[in-house]
Amino acid sequence: TPDSIQRQVWDGKLPVCFVLPEDPDVPPLYSLVPRVGYFPALLDRLRAHLSRHAGIDEDSPGAQQLWLRSAGRPLRWHLPVGLLYDLERPKPPPLPWEVEIRTRDFPTDELVSFGPNNSLESYFLYCLKEADALKHRARVINEMGEREHRQLWQGLLNDQFDQFSVVNRKLMEGEAKYLPFRIYQQEADGGLSVLQCLAKPHREDSTPLTLSDLLRICMPNFADPVTLATHGVSLPMETPLAWAYDKLAYPDNFLHLVLQPSRCNSAGDGESSAMQLDSSSEF
């Protein structure tokens, strides 16, 4: 039976307004974008919009080398949409989120380029493989055939939770050796620090590993009080990592956590973007 938190995570959407600053006469494109989805999945729609309204042919270099910007910085579009929103500094922008379309000066040293020779689908699979390598030494993902790999991608692309979940369940069940997670911190200068390390579901004494434990493992010399948030929701530090992973992992099978100094209450803004987590849920 579908888990209601997992379903809420899947259904979370962000209203986005795509604008073309180089031609203000072009009307914006509004879209409700899944938080767990990826911006490059919208490239065809954006190109069609530019073709129709800006006279930019879909096969032209401008359309082919299209990229996206928010608050003056390239959007690192290999990351899920919701994570990008939650990372915006100093706080998540008002909704609808205004995102700029750029057709020139693709930042080749900063952005992964997605296209026919480097598909978003194969990048998604690369992430799934790494997650399964951590959990199951890649046994489960390698036992699945190409058909099931495709089903995971098509389920995500077409917003089909059931189609996705029936395969994803195999990746999410059973004993995990290490849990796949990443901790992100947006720097003031626009840089992004990404932390990943090996974390088992349990401590040495077999009790569940908590998010506090995780921070101690990942950032051994860090002393300041912080919060960890995902899908726009701050998590209590005593949350077991395994529980958080099971309920809140993205479709790429990673738990993406945003680290914030705890005096900053940015998770409280943009309420309509945040999922309301049932605080009475049992761990």
Add this chain to the structure above:
Amino acid sequence: LSGPMLSRSAFNEALPQLLARLSGRLSWPMRLATVGAESDTPVMELQTSFLVAGPAADASDSAPVLVQVRLHIGFSSAYACPVLHFCLSQPDGVPLAASDAADFVRVNVESSTGEAAGQLDLASVLSQVPHPQLGCPMYTLHPCRTAELIGRLTSASEADRDGSGEVRDTNAAALAVLSWLTVYGRAVGLQVPQSASCS
């Protein structure tokens, strides 16, 4: 299933020996770099840069096409094996177009393995991804089969003398990584001389 596993610390300890074995035999600059940290273990790489002949642009070109390869030899904790990240550009620094990059790797793999053109599903193993520590876009070969290969190499070298399931012998680790590099380096035109594995 597989032999003793490489750990990040064993890989880090093997890097100086790997550097020593290669830098005497390859004529381009190599250096060890620390690019981040994983828990309290430094994330280290062997980084190098070299020019190799690229795939011929077309039959009428008289000048050989050269490709600048910037290669980072690192370690994937998820797969417990070494991993390559690389950038491909023209000698003037302009990055190769994605289709040219794919052709470059394909031609190198095919000339090494003799596989017929078109049979290799490169898309399933070659991706441009953000470097895990540096964040910049680089190509990588999916490590999904590499762990198996390293396991066989470490088994063969009897590197698990204390039965812990982990490679603790630095010499064995360096040789395993060198053997892996001899195979996988070919994808980017790197020819590791056989003499590198001799004492």
